[in-house]
Amino acid sequence: MTKAQQFQDNIDVAPADELAARLYKDQIDEIVFYDIMASAERQQIDLDTVGAVAQHVFVPFTVGGGIRNLDDMYLVLKAGAEKISIDSMAVRNPHIIRHGAEAFGRQCVVLSTK
Amino acid sequence: MLFDSSEEGAEGGGPNIPCLGWIPGTVRRFPETVRVPQIGWNLLSFTHEHPLTHGVPPENSYTYFVNSYFADPANPDDVIATANYAGDFTAMVAHENIAAAQFHAEKSGELGLRILSNFAMEPTMTGTSGLASSRSPHETAHCLLRREERVG
Numbered sequence: 642m643t644k645a646q647q648f649q650d651n652i653d654v655a656p657a658d659e660l661a662a663r664l665y666k667d668q669i670d671e672i673v674f675y676d677i678m679a680s681a682e683r684q685q686i687d688l689d690t691v692g693a694v695a696q697h698v699f700v701p702f703t704v705g706g707g708i709r710n711l712d713d714m715y716l717v718l719k720a721g722a723e724k725i726s727i728d729s730m731a732v733r734n735p736h737i738i739r740h741g742a743e744a745f746g747r748q749c750v751v752l753s754t755k
Numbered sequence: 756m757l758f759d760s761s762e763e764g765a766e767g768g769g770p771n772i773p774c775l776g777w778i779p780g781t782v783r784r785f786p787e788t789v790r791v792p793q794i795g796w797n798l799l800s801f802t803h804e805h806p807l808t809h810g811v812p813p814e815n816s817y818t819y820f821v822n823s824y825f826a827d828p829a830n831p832d833d834v835i836a837t838a839n840y841a842g843d844f845t846a847m848v849a850h851e852n853i854a855a856a857q858f859h860a861e862k863s864g865e866l867g868l869r870i871l872s873n874f875a876m877e878p879t880m881t882g883t884s885g886l887a888s889s890r891s892p893h894e895t896a897h898c899l900l901r902r903e904e905r906v907g
Contacts, residue, residue: 699862700819700863702862747792748792
């Protein structure tokens with residue numbers, strides 16, 4: 642978990658799973674997790690962290706960052722996410738939204754813009 | 756699936772799809788006047804006492820829904836709780852020893868875990884002394900979720 646200004650100079654704040662557990666205890670109603678390195682550096686999304694967060698969180702849990710295709714979506718859902726958030730890939734390939742919705746259900750594909 | 760029949764899969768004016776018939780009634784689609792699927796937290800209104808809702812606050816109990824269809828039980832006494840989306844719809848149902856929730860208990864915070872725990876531990880739900888009662892509701896829900904994962 643990082644804190645940034647204008648998406649720059651990210652400062653590590655806490656491990657994502659510990660912070661998610663604390664937010665859950667504080668009765669947060671939804672958690673959205675972005676792997677900001679995965680998209681920027683074209684890496685595979687950090688599935689271990691997704692899984693660790695999902696272990697602690699019993700509210701809706703959306704995951705985004707670095708999702709390029711249906712296989713990535715499958716892995717993220719399998720790791721414990723409930724919804725997939727598509728951002729830059731939706732610009733490169735808008736069809737990914739429809740393909741994801743057809744494969745996994747329209748309730749779990751979210752378009753995000755920032 | 757628990758009811759007599761469902762509109763799901765019968766789009767285009769075809770006959771309802773036959774289901775298990777364990778709870779009398781049908782499953783209907785939300786009308787076009789609202790966004791479908793419903794996605795979000797919604798307020799429960801409790802209509803009948805039931806072991807599943809023991810320990811659940813009677814007021815301000817929100818649970819998380821993701822649904823395009825809702826159950827319409829033939830017997831109103833089978834309804835435990837309702838929520839409102841294009842009118843009141845069934846949120847929890849129980850018929851004899853079968854009970855079901857329309858919302859996602861596993862995504863409904865501590866309240867959802869409580870309902871899962873009641874499902875496993877309430878003696879009147881299980882017909883026995885329930886699972887090992889030394890477990891907290893949280894631990895029991897974890898066990899149930901892990902079991903669900905294994906079953907797939």
